Amino acid sequence: MSRADALRWDAARLSAWSEPHLARVEAALSKWVGVDAPAQLGDAMRYAVLDGGKRLRPLLVFAASEAVGGRPEAALRAACAVELIHAYSLVHDDLPCMDNDVLRRGKPTVHVKFGEAGALLAGDALQALAFELLTPAGDEVAPAVQARLCRLLAGAAGSQGMAGGQAIDLASVGLALDEAQLREMHRLKTGALLQGSVEMGAACGDESTSPATPAALRDYGAAVGLAFQVVDDILDVVADSETLGKTAGKDAASDKPTYVSLLGLEGARAQARELLAQALAALDRSMLADTGALRALACMVVDRDR
Amino acid sequence: MSRADALRWDAARLSAWSEPHLARVEAALSKWVGVDAPAQLGDAMRYAVLDGGKRLRPLLVFAASEAVGGRPEAALRAACAVELIHAYSLVHDDLPCMDNDVLRRGKPTVHVKFGEAGALLAGDALQALAFELLTPAGDEVAPAVQARLCRLLAGAAGSQGMAGGQAIDLASVGLALDEAQLREMHRLKTGALLQGSVEMGAACGDESTSPATPAALRDYGAAVGLAFQVVDDILDVVADSETLGKTAGKDAASDKPTYVSLLGLEGARAQARELLAQALAALDRSMLADTGALRALACMVVDRDR
Numbered sequence: 112m113s114r115a116d117a118l119r120w121d122a123a124r125l126s127a128w129s130e131p132h133l134a135r136v137e138a139a140l141s142k143w144v145g146v147d148a149p150a151q152l153g154d155a156m157r158y159a160v161l162d163g164g165k166r167l168r169p170l171l172v173f174a175a176s177e178a179v180g181g182r183p184e185a186a187l188r189a190a191c192a193v194e195l196i197h198a199y200s201l202v203h204d205d206l207p208c209m210d211n212d213v214l215r216r217g218k219p220t221v222h223v224k225f226g227e228a229g230a231l232l233a234g235d236a237l238q239a240l241a242f243e244l245l246t247p248a249g250d251e252v253a254p255a256v257q258a259r260l261c262r263l264l265a266g267a268a269g270s271q272g273m274a275g276g277q278a279i280d281l282a283s284v285g286l287a288l289d290e291a292q293l294r295e296m297h298r299l300k301t302g303a304l305l306q307g308s309v310e311m312g313a314a315c316g317d318e319s320t321s322p323a324t325p326a327a328l329r330d331y332g333a334a335v336g337l338a339f340q341v342v343d344d345i346l347d348v349v350a351d352s353e354t355l356g357k358t359a360g361k362d363a364a365s366d367k368p369t370y371v372s373l374l375g376l377e378g379a380r381a382q383a384r385e386l387l388a389q390a391l392a393a394l395d396r397s398m399l400a401d402t403g404a405l406r407a408l409a410c411m412v413v414d415r416d417r
Numbered sequence: 418m419s420r421a422d423a424l425r426w427d428a429a430r431l432s433a434w435s436e437p438h439l440a441r442v443e444a445a446l447s448k449w450v451g452v453d454a455p456a457q458l459g460d461a462m463r464y465a466v467l468d469g470g471k472r473l474r475p476l477l478v479f480a481a482s483e484a485v486g487g488r489p490e491a492a493l494r495a496a497c498a499v500e501l502i503h504a505y506s507l508v509h510d511d512l513p514c515m516d517n518d519v520l521r522r523g524k525p526t527v528h529v530k531f532g533e534a535g536a537l538l539a540g541d542a543l544q545a546l547a548f549e550l551l552t553p554a555g556d557e558v559a560p561a562v563q564a565r566l567c568r569l570l571a572g573a574a575g576s577q578g579m580a581g582g583q584a585i586d587l588a589s590v591g592l593a594l595d596e597a598q599l600r601e602m603h604r605l606k607t608g609a610l611l612q613g614s615v616e617m618g619a620a621c622g623d624e625s626t627s628p629a630t631p632a633a634l635r636d637y638g639a640a641v642g643l644a645f646q647v648v649d650d651i652l653d654v655v656a657d658s659e660t661l662g663k664t665a666g667k668d669a670a671s672d673k674p675t676y677v678s679l680l681g682l683e684g685a686r687a688q689a690r691e692l693l694a695q696a697l698a699a700l701d702r703s704m705l706a707d708t709g710a711l712r713a714l715a716c717m718v719v720d721r722d723r
Contacts, residue, residue, distance in 0.1 A: 150587065200541075226514075229584075236576040239544070246568035247568075257560070257567070261563070261567045262552035265548040278538050281538070
C-alpha cells in the first residue's frame with residue numbers, strides 16, 4: 112500500500128481493519144484470563160478485563176507489528192499482556208485509597224463489586240498474568256522475542272513508567288505544576304504504556320527493518336501517548352459521564368492539574384493537533400511502507416469523543 | 418562434596434555459605450530497587466525491600482542454581498526478582514483492606530509510613546521491577562533463560578500461585594477448612610513462591626542435568642514450601658511479637674484456620690518433620706552431587722524460631 116493510500120484511511124477502513132483484531136483479542140482474553148483461578152479471584156479478573164474498553168493498546172500493538180512484519184502469535188500475546196497491565200492499573204486506580212471511583216466503563220468498579228481486598232488481588236494477579244502470557248512454553252514465540260517483550264512491558268509498567276507517573280500524580284494534587292512537569296507526569300502515567308504498546312508490536316518483528324525504524328516508532332508512540340492524555344483532559348471537561356462511561360469532571364473536582372487548567376481548552380486542542388502532527392511525521396521518518404493503521408489510530412486518538 | 422559431607426552441614430557451615438550470597442543480594446537490591454523512581458515511590462520501594470527479612474527465597478535460588486551448575490549472574494537476578502515479589506506481597510498483605518497490620522520486621526509497615534496509596538503503588542512497582550531484573554538487555558543472561566525465569570516467576574506469583582492462595586485465604590476466614598483445603602491454600606499462598614525459587618535456581622543451569630532432577634527439585638521445593646507454612650503457624654502460637662518481628666497470635670485473633678488449629682501443636686510439629694523428610698528424600702532422588710546447601714536450608718526452615 113502506498114503512503115498516499117495510507118493517508119486516506121477513513122473511519123470505515125479503520126473499523127474494517129480493527130474488527131478482526133478486536134475479535135481475536137476478546138477471544139484470547141476470554142480464554143486466558145482468570146481461568147482456573149480459585150475463589151472469586153477469577154471472576155474479579157474477568158470482570159476487570161472482559162467486555163469493556165476501547166482496546167487502543169492492543170490495536171497499537173497489532174498496527175506496529177504489522178508495519179514491521181511481526182509474527183501474529185507474538186503480537187496477540189503482546190496485545191493481551193499490555194491490556195492486562197492497563198486493566199490492572201484501572202482496578203488499583205479506582206480503589207478508595209487512590210481515586211475512589213465507583214463507575215468505570217459504565218459499570219460498578221471492581222472493588223464495589225468484589226470488595227477492596229478482592230480488587231487488590233485481582234489487579235496483582237492481572238499484572239503477573241501479563242508476564243505469563245508473554246512467556247509460553249514451547250516454540251510459539253521465540254525466546255529472544257519473549258525476553259524483549261517482557262523487558263519492554265516491565266519498563267513501561269514500573270517505577271520509571273506507569274507506576275512512577277501515578278506516584279507523581281499522587282504527589283501533585285493541589286500543586287501548581289508547570290507544563291514541563293505535567294508533561295513528565297503524563298509521559299510516565301499514560302504515555303509509557305501506550306509507547307510501550309507500539310514498541311512491543313515492533314519487537315514482534317524480525318529486526319531486519321531499517322535502523323531508523325525503532326527510534327521513529329518510539330517517537331510516534333510518545334506523541335500518541337501524550338496526545339491521548341491531552342484529549343483525556345479535554346474530554347473530562349467537555350463530555351458527560353454517560354458518554355465517557357466514567358465520572359466526568361473529576362479532575363477539576365479533585366483539584367488536579369490538567370492540560371486544560373494549564374493551557375485553556377483551545378490551547379489544549381492546539382496541543383493535541385501539534386502532537387498528532389509529530390506522530391505522523393515520525394511515521395514518515397520510520398521508512399516503513401505499511402503505516403496506514405498506525406496513522407489512522409493516531410487520528411482516532413485525537414478525534415475520539417470518549 | 419559427597420552426600421555424607423552434605424548431611425553434616427551445621428549452622429556455622431550454613432552461615433559461612435549464606436553470608437557472601439546475602440551480601441551480594443543486599444548490594445544488588447540496593448543498586449536496583451527504587452533508583453530514579455519519582456516522588457516518594459523509590460523511598461517506599463526501598464523501605465519495603467532493603468535491610469530486612471531472612472532472604473530465604475534468594476538463598477533457595479542460589480542453592481538450587483549451584484546444585485545444577487547454574488550461571489551466577491542469572492541466579493543473582495532470579496534471587497532478587499523472587500525477593501521483590503515476596504516483598505510486594507507483604508506490602509499489599511499488610512494494607513488495611515487485607516490484614517491491616519502495622520508492624521513488619523520490627524518496623525512500621527509501608528502504608529503506615531508512606532500512606533495507603535503509596536504502599537499500593539510501591540507494591541505494584543516492585544512486581545514490575547522483578548520482571549525487569551529478569552530481562553536485562555545485552556548478553557549477561559541468555560534470552561532462553563530470561564524467558565524461562567519470567568515464566569516460572571509469573572506462574573508462581575499469579576492467580577494459580579501466590580495471588581490465588583491469598584484469594585482462598587481471604588475467602589476462608591471463619592470457615593472450617595479440612596486439612597486438604599488448608600494444604601491447597603498454603604501450597605499456593607506461600608508454597609508456590611518458595612517452590613518457584615527452587616525451580617528458578619534450577620533454571621539458571623544448562624539443562625544437561627539428569628532427567629530426574631527437575632521433578633525432584635520441584636518436589637523438594639513443594640515440601641519445603643509447605644513445611645515453611647506449618648512452622649509459621651506454629652510460631653504464630655508459640656513465639657512472641659518481638660522475636661517474630663511481626664504481630665504474633667494474629668491467626669487465632671482473626672479466626673483463620675491454621676495447621677495448629679487443625680492438628681494441634683504436636684500434630685503440626687510432626688507434620689513439619691514429615692515434610693522435612695520428604696524434602697530430603699527428594700534431594701536423594703535428584704541425582705545431584707552438591708545438595709548440601711539445599712539440605713541445610715530445608716533443616717533451617719523447620720528449625721527456625723522466627
